[in-house]
Amino acid sequence: MSFFKAFQNKKNSQNDTRILEPPETPTFPASLDIDKNRVYVKETLHYTEDLVEKKVVTNHNKILYFLYLETVSDTKDMNEYFYRNLREINSDEHLERVLTDRDSAKLLHLSDAIAEMLSGKSLVLIENTHYCFVLSTNSVIHRDVGEPDNEQVIRGSHSGFVENLSVNLQLVRNLISHPSLVVKYTTLGEVSKTKTAVLYMDGRADSNVVEEIHRRLKKIKVEKLMNTGIIEEYMEDNIFSLFPQYISTERADRAALNLIDGRVIIMTDGDPTVLVLPVTFFSFFQSTDDYNSRWVAGNFFRFIRVVSFLLAVTLPGIYIAIITFHFEIIPFGMTYVIKDAVEHIPYPPLIEAMFMELTLELIREAGIRLPTPIGQTIGIVGGLVIGDAVVNAGFISSIMIIVVALTAISSFVVPIHEMSMAMRLLRYPIMIMASLLGFVGIVFCLTIYLIHLCKLTSLGKPLFYPFAPFNLKGLMNRFVRLPHTVEIKNDQKENQKTNSSS
Amino acid sequence: MKRALQFSLICLCIILLTGCWDSRQLRDITIAKSAGLDLLEDGKYQSTISSPVPKRYEAQERSQVVQGIGHTVREARMALDNKVAERIDTSKLRVLILGKSLAEDSVYNPLDIMYRDPRSSLGAKIAIFDGQAADLIETKLQDKPRTSEFVADLLTTAEHNSLVEYLNVQLICPIMFDPGQDMVLPYMSMDINNNPYLNGNALFNGEKMTGSISPEDSVLLFLLKGEKGGSTYLTEKVSEKHEEEEEFITVLLKESTRNLKVDVNQATNEISATVDLTLQVEAIEYPPDELHEREKVVQLNDRLSRALTAEAEQLFTTLQEANCDALGIGRHTIAFHNSFWRNNDWLKVYPEMTITPNVTVEILAHGIIN
Amino acid sequence: MNDNLLISKSQLFFFIIQSQIGIGVLSLAFSVFQEAEWDGWLGVFTGGLAIQVAICLMYLLAVRYGDKMFFNALPLIIGKIPGHVLNLVYTLYFSSICILILVLYKHIIIRWLFPQTPGWVLNFLLVFAAWYLTREKLHIIVRFYVFVSSLLILVIGVLFFAIPYINPLYILPIGHHGFGAVGKAVLASMQAMLGFGVFMYIFPYVKVNKKKEILLTATYANIFTTCLYGFTVLITLMFFSPPEIALIPQPLLYMLKTFNTPIVDRLDIIFMAIWIVSVTTSLMTYMYLASLSTTQLIKGVPRKKLVTVIAIAVYFISLGPKNRLTIDKYAEGVDTFGLIMVFGIPLLLYLVSLIRQRGKNGAEDHEKSPSV
Known part of the structure; x- marks a missing residue:
């Protein structure tokens, strides 16, 4: 199966510890000849056009060259007073002191300086010296530390990470x-x-x-x-x-x-x-909101999230299983309501469900990349119009629309995006198995998922902790959101606990 | 790569080809909501089912009723299948009605198919109909819901009022099989205007119907069995014979305790049973309005007790005539006097034994006026 | 031994009960009724006592070789070749239980849920799930067991639906059938509880301070299972009248079929879905044990591969029996086999080891054996 070999996981093998730091350019010590240095820098940078070169002559007739990439360097305040200061310099000592004062580094190799220039620093070449200086003139572009759009909370800190x-x-x-x-x-x-x-x-x-x-x-x-x-x-x-x-x-x-x-x-x-x-698995169901709201409410929302996980994964499957195999378990009052709804649907429930689920995924996928106003339109067109039309046309039963809508909403409840993606994928095998073998199929799928979760580790730690391996105190600490004043002490320290319990 | 492709192709085929072993699409099934079984004169079974028609394209609710005839119940069901477009499924059966002729022959034979089928609805209510069950199923009620729902609701309310026991197809089975107990099933009739109503209970001996009792007696019977619904009413005549005006009182049952004692006289090899029933009641209708007087209340207690005891005696005579051991006296004998049970034929002993009822009534309250 | 691979006491508890509770619970009431009619429940509780004796015996045996796997110790106790033969017998025993579980499972599912579904599909799903977990090490297996044990709460919960309809008079008079019948019921009930022996085979994997705690844990597990079974049988016997229960091979499911709740009708279907998980865990235990004893037999082959081989073999053999009578016969055979393997062999081994120890003049003192 060469196909699967391509996927083989090699990162855990111990033998490969090659350190990846090959010298990119051959070392080039700063030459006493300043022109040679300038040519070297320009050549290494392939005569890029955003390289700026400035020549400054000091009071004691020393020639300095400033080289920097204008696109990544911020040279505003240098222009304002630094050049002027330099011109008033009388001695080499003075020059060195001024440069050192300006957050600089002295380098012997120009090849090292190139890397610094690329990150926005300015290179200072001094006539008749075998070294050079780099000045930190990095220009920093960063946006505000605003709240991230996909992880909003009601109460608490609204600062989010940026690109820097x-x-x-x-x-x-x-x-x-x-x-x-x-x-x-x-x-x-x-x-x-x-x-x-x-x-x-x-x-x-x-x-x-x-x-x-x-x-x-x-x-x-x-x-x-x-x-x-x-x-x-x-x-x-x-x-x-x-x-x-x-x-x-x-x-x-x-x-x-x-x-x-x-x-x-x-x-x-x-x-x-x-x-x-x-x-651990349950970290995905925690939100910082839980710790900011009252503890009973926090627990309730956590519970809702876990329920929503179960709903999102199993609900379409359960519906298919009931409609196809086990309609006996619908209570008396509901039987005819459901039968009325599915009476004239031409497709088997699996196709019906797949069609609706895929439509929903389409809407979601289309909506993500569109600007908000258009995205809303997509939501309305997709959700309301298609949903209504499909029922009226008799393709899909109205109960199926309810099931799919509930499933979709449930999969949005979980605060971590990765988990809600997993939930979307996990439900398809269940739907297929449910259409083959009803509840037996669903139970089989859930068993496999559960075994898989019990096997999974995150960096060697069991993912399904504190449920498997089961640990009541860990459960109280991790899963239940206790009042902040209550503390349940674990016998050992938490990390040791996870270590030792199998 | 090629192998992986083949593998996924096989998976796909399995998924697409297999999904139909046991699937019963809800839309392809006619769900019988009520069924009636009759024994025809030539010894054949007649099965009648009614199933609501999906109302999506119908102006008003309606249901279809079909009939089939056969030598066994299954054959009758098959005959039904030929008359209905979809497959008939009885797994959501709500009410099962047995014709009187069938009940007098045997209840178990027609039910056997329900007990044997893993999908059948054992939670269905069961009732005996005075006449052909098909007539009840076919009745179109005016200003009332579908017949099946009407019967089911009627029985539920009656359970609440202690008029019938809480029973379904399965719950009667242990009683039917038990030699020391007999069952009592709801008994329905049709009045002159073709309106069905509850006409008491049918008494059984084993699996055969042997008699029936009126609704009034039914309440007393279930109290004597030690079963009490949520709101049980008793109306009793409390005037003595020599009094000119007839007086009646209606009471609501608050508490009832029953004590059944079975005694065996080893010397004479005779068995007797005493049933003590204590009822604590609230008077809810008594037009003479004298309930604040202590003497009157004591007198009423006494008269009620006597009247009910007399009625209970009468009831036991009826039960013994029908050889219906509704109270499970036989069960008590098995449990506590096992040697007597083994040495005697209960079917012969029961009609002859003495059963002494002893009803005590205590009026606790009398509404918000005296 | 790596500390991480050991299991704790509570995990051992759930390992035992999950191995015990399985296919047997559905028909337990019926099988004890066949032997002792309404006194069958006495058989269940007495069976619990008998099992306690067996547990003590197994403990005494296991503690002598406490730091060795049971299958490892076999050649030490009775010599190399007999030891290997016994290992092989154990492998056969565990595999035959796997086959029995699969056959009965298929039979019940086909009878109750899917009359037309081919048995190979149903068995395939069960074997696949078992194979998927059994490949892993014991500590992962028990993680799964502990988690699914929460489903037992539901199993006990549904029994409460029956309580309003029970008639206690059905189990009177107590002791009517005499000791002989109850004794037979003990044997019948023990067949549903046979999994209690598992602690002996995984003895060194359990992390405890004192070896005695293992005995205690096994005892608690036994008490739990006996009570659960006893409760189930009592409820069932009081729900059905004696003549009726004689007709019903799976009285527990049949009883649940009667009840409706406002949310879900037909509790039997829900119950069966939960019960499948219990069956899977029993199958997993025996598949695991079979692979464990085989590793001693065939040295040098990784256990993962052995599990695959066993799973495939067990799966294909289980497709064979279809006839009800054949199944019954086979079940009877396996049950007798089981009684020998669980009572007879340990007793024999214990006696042999006692004699040998006397010969060696008490060279090994089990209390001093180093804890793992």
Whole structure:
């Protein structure tokens, strides 16, 4: 089966630990001949047209060259007074002091300086020296730390991550001002050289997990790394599973809460989404709202979310099974109502359900990429008009419309996007099995799902904890939202617990 | 790659080809809501079912009624199938009506098919009809819902009022099979204007119907059985014979306790039973209005007790004549006097034994006026 | 041994009860009624006591070789070749139970739900689910068991629907049929409870401070199952009158068929859906045990492959029997086989090990055996 071999999961194999840092350009020490240096820089950058070169002559007749890429550098304040200052310099010592004052670094190799220039710094070449300076003139473009559109909460912090890594780190640091918060950088992507940060709280996070994450990060071999989607797949223990084994979030407070819970966060530069690892199945049903609302209400909403998961996965299947096999279980009063509804439908229930579910997926897929006003129109046209017309035309029974609509709404309830995608996919096997074998088929599917969940791990931690392995205290802490004043102590520390219980 | 393709093709084929072993699409089935079974004079069964017609394209609710005849109930059902476009399914049967002639022959034989079929509706209500069950099923009631619903609702209300027992096709089965108990089933009749009504209960001996009792006696019978519905009313004549005006009182039952005792006299090898029934009631209608007087209440208690005891005695005579051990005295004998049970033929013992009822009535309250 | 692969006491509890409760619960009331009529329930409770004796015996045996797998220890107890032969017999026994479960399951589903569906489909689904889980290690299997044990609450819950309609007089007079009949009912009921022995085979996998806790856990599991079965049988016997129950092979399902609730009619269908899960867990246990004893027999083959082989073999053999009488005969044979394997063999092994130990002059003291 060569087809499946292509998918074989190689990231867990231990032997491959090649470190991917090949020198990109041969080293080039700064020459005493300034012109040679200039030519080198220009050649390395292939005479790109956004390279700006400025010549400044100081008071003691030293010639300086400023080189920077105007598109990524912010040179406004340099223009304003820095050049003027330079002109008044009388001695080499003075020059060096002025440059050092301006957040600069002294480099001996021009080849190193090229990389810095690409990230927005300015290169300073000085006549008759064997070194050069780089000044930090990075221009930073970032948008506001506004609330992410897909993870809105009613109450609580409204700040979300942005595309800039340091801003994101700042947001997290603001929320957790504790010395044990550790940030580790790595650079990923052979061409894009994206900066990636791994955050965890030392002492809270399981050191095995942190180690494992670093090991897996080293294995990532891709040319471009623009987002967390690629890291995700390398972090998953089982890439064939329909269930997500990580949480991605854009909310700073959710990330911070997870850090305190002992989880690890992976951020990449240029992507506002961060990854939370390792997770359990029920993390997907938690929202920060739960902790901000009253605890009874919080529990109720959590319960609703779990019910909605079950509904979204099984409801169409149950409907098909009842209509096709087990209509005995419809109570007396309902039998004829349902029979009336399905009396003149030409298709078998499975086709009916598939048609409606696929229509719904179409509407959803079409709506996502459209601007909001048009998206709403799509919703109305799709939902109301098609739904109504299809029933009137007698293609689909009205009960099926109710079932599909309920299913669709239920799948939106879960706060994490990855999970609701999984829910959408999980229901199709159930529908097919239900149309073959009724309840027996549904039970079979659910058994397989459950076994799969029991097998799944997220970075070696059981995903279905605290249900499997069952742990009552863990259940009280993780699943039930207790009042903040009540604390149930686990015998050992939480992470040890998950470690030792099988 | 090729293999994977073949594999997925096979999966697809399995999915597409198989989905029809046991599927019974709801839309392709005629669901019988009420059924009637009769025994015709030539010994053949006649099965009548009624099924509501989907009202989507109909102006008003209506139901179809079809009949089939055969040597067994299944054959009669098959004969029905030939008359209906879709398959007939009895798994949602709400009411099963048996004709009197059938009930007098045997109740179990026609029900056997229901007990044997895993899909049959054992929760269906069952009633005996005085006449041909087909007549009741075919009746078109004016200003009332469908006949099946009418009968089912009628029986539910009657259960609530202790006029009939809570029974369905399955619940009668343990009683029917038990040698120490006999069942009592609702008995329906049709008046001159072709309106069905509840006409008491049919008494059974084993699986054969042997008699019937009136609705008034039915209430007392179920009280004596120790079963009480939510709102049970009793109306009793409380005037003595020598009094000029006839006085009646209607009471609502609050509490009832029954105590059944079976005694065996080893010497004479005779068996006797005592049934003590204590009723705590509330007077809800008593026009003479003298309930504030202590003496009057005591007198009423006494008269009610005597009247009901007399009625109960009468009732037991009827039951014994029908050889219907509705109270399960035989069951008590099995449980507590097993040797007597084994040495005697209960069917012969029961009609001859002495059953002494003893009803005590206590008026607790009398509404908001005296 | 890796600490992570061990199972806890509570997991052992659920492992035992899930292995016990399975195909037998549906017809238990019927089979004990056949032996002792309405005294059958006495048989169930007495059966629980008898099983307790067997549990103690098994514990005594297992604790002697506490740090070894039972199948590993067999050659040590009775010598190499007899040990391997016994291992083979155990494999056959576990496989035959798998086959019996599949045959009965197919039979009941076809009779109650899908008269026209071919049996191979029904069995395939069950075997596939069992295979999918049994490939994993024990600690993952028990995770699943613990989770599905929550369904038992529903099983007990539906029984309460019957309570308004029961007639306690049906089980009187108590003890009417004498000890002989009750004794037979004990045997009949024990066949539904045979899974209690599983703790012996996975002894070293259980993480406890003292070995005695395993005995306690097995006892609690036995009490739970006995009570559940006893309760079920009592309710069923009081619901049906004696002459009727003699006609009904699956009285529990039949009883549930009668009840309607406002939301769902026909509780038997719902019950059957839940019951399938219990059957699957029983099948999983025996498939797991069969593969476990085979690993000792054929060294060097990974257990995952053995599970696949066993699953395929069991599946194809189970397609054979279709006739009701053949099935009954086969079930009887397996039950007798089971009694020997669960009572006879452990007793024999224990005696042998006692004699051998005396020969070695108490070289091994089980209390001092290192805990795993």
